[in-house]
Amino acid sequence: MPPAKKPRSQLTRDDLLGLYRQIVLMMRFEERLLAESQAGNLRGSLHLAKGQEALPAGAGKALRPDDYLTMTYRGHGYALAKGVDLGRMAAEILGRRDGLCGGQGGKMHLFDPAHGLLGANGIVAGGIPTAVGAAWSSQHQGLGRVALTVFGDGAVNQGVAMESFNMAAVWKLPVIFLCENNLYAEMTPLGRSTAETDLAHRFAGFGMTTATFDGNDVLEVYDQVALAAAACRAGKGPVFLQAMTYRTCGHYQLDPGLGYRTKEEVAEWEAKSPAHRYAGWLTKEKHTDKAGLAKLESEALAAVDQAFSFALASPEPPVDKMLAGVFV
Ligand SMILES: Cc1ncc(C[n+]2csc(CCOP(=O)(O)OP(=O)(O)O)c2C)c(N)n1
Numbered sequence: 001m002p003p004a005k006k007p008r009s010q011l012t013r014d015d016l017l018g019l020y021r022q023i024v025l026m027m028r029f030e031e032r033l034l035a036e037s038q039a040g041n042l043r044g045s046l047h048l049a050k051g052q053e054a055l056p057a058g059a060g061k062a063l064r065p066d067d068y069l070t071m072t073y074r075g076h077g078y079a080l081a082k083g084v085d086l087g088r089m090a091a092e093i094l095g096r097r098d099g100l101c102g103g104q105g106g107k108m109h110l111f112d113p114a115h116g117l118l119g120a121n122g123i124v125a126g127g128i129p130t131a132v133g134a135a136w137s138s139q140h141q142g143l144g145r146v147a148l149t150v151f152g153d154g155a156v157n158q159g160v161a162m163e164s165f166n167m168a169a170v171w172k173l174p175v176i177f178l179c180e181n182n183l184y185a186e187m188t189p190l191g192r193s194t195a196e197t198d199l200a201h202r203f204a205g206f207g208m209t210t211a212t213f214d215g216n217d218v219l220e221v222y223d224q225v226a227l228a229a230a231a232c233r234a235g236k237g238p239v240f241l242q243a244m245t246y247r248t249c250g251h252y253q254l255d256p257g258l259g260y261r262t263k264e265e266v267a268e269w270e271a272k273s274p275a276h277r278y279a280g281w282l283t284k285e286k287h288t289d290k291a292g293l294a295k296l297e298s299e300a301l302a303a304v305d306q307a308f309s310f311a312l313a314s315p316e317p318p319v320d321k322m323l324a325g326v327f328v
């Protein structure tokens with residue numbers, strides 16, 4: 001039997017270029033967040049996903065607009081790829097009234113049910129049970145909606161995660177467990193906290209389909225999430241995806257990212273950056289040329305500039321409304 005065609009074979013040239021635009025949009029958005037943090041317009045810690053941009057771009061493209069998403073504090077790109085409005089997202093992160101949650105959630109609590117976003121989460125593994133609940137509701141109501149929950153390698157030993165994995169597996173819930181294995185949890189290498197560092201082995205033990213793949217290859221990410229989503233919609237879920245990747249920036253804005261990692265290791269992964277690799281592929285395959293890439297890059301920058309102009313023009317929430325939604 002000839003091998004089945006990969007989902008990527010269905011993508012048009014516009015789709016392929018759109019994936020590049022999405023990667024660059026996320027890069028420019030996060031660079032601007034860092035600049036706003038340095039300018040004092042964004043309070044608290046900021047966790048960027050430099051070097052991991054293929055994951056949100058590929059995963060977002062593979063999902064339906066009404067699919068559910070839960071993510072971590074490092075999930076800006078997933079929200080954008082899911083279609084969340086750039087300006088309202090920027091406003092929320094800056095704590096402004098026109099933000100997704102009226103500026104009262106901030107970057108750790110990005111929430112936009114209209115696009116299936118059931119929350120960013122500052123608590124490691126916190127989004128996992130929410131996604132399992134959403135998948136259960138989808139199964140129960142026959143909605144055909146899939147839940148994608150994104151978490152790091154550092155989340156897999158949390159008790160609530162383990163309970164969620166088992167419940168999803170035993171009830172065959174339509175949930176995709178996407179683990180961004182970037183080899184470190186804050187400054188701790190995976191092998192210091194987990195004896196079996198190939199996480200797929202553990203998930204096979206839960207009775208789930210698993211796949212491990214190159215998380216810096218946007219088309220591979222698209223294929224894996226598209227296949228997992230199709231399996232979930234066919235009632236064969238859940239699926240565990242282990243995406244191998246690396247953040248080339250620090251854990252948060254004040255971490256230089258060195259000390260616990262060598263310069264050589266970081267440089268090795270910088271050379272494998274998703275944008276760089278995908279741009280090379282697009283031009284090699286003649287889907288576009290340098291000028292075409294530059295056009296996509298300037299479009300992304302213009303969209304980010306517009307979003308932050310909107311956000312910065314928005315006032316802070318009024319003090320007398322600060323406790324709205326906190327107490328019933
Ligand atoms: C329950 C809980 N414990 C500890 C922390 C502190 N903390 C914040 S991020 C982080 C590391 C998480 O690493 P990982 O899951 O690999 O995600 P990454 O940051 O690498 O994307 C820790 C321990 C937290 N936020 N929540």
Ligand SMILES: [Mg+2]
Nearest residue numbers: 152153184185
């Ligand atoms: Mg990690």
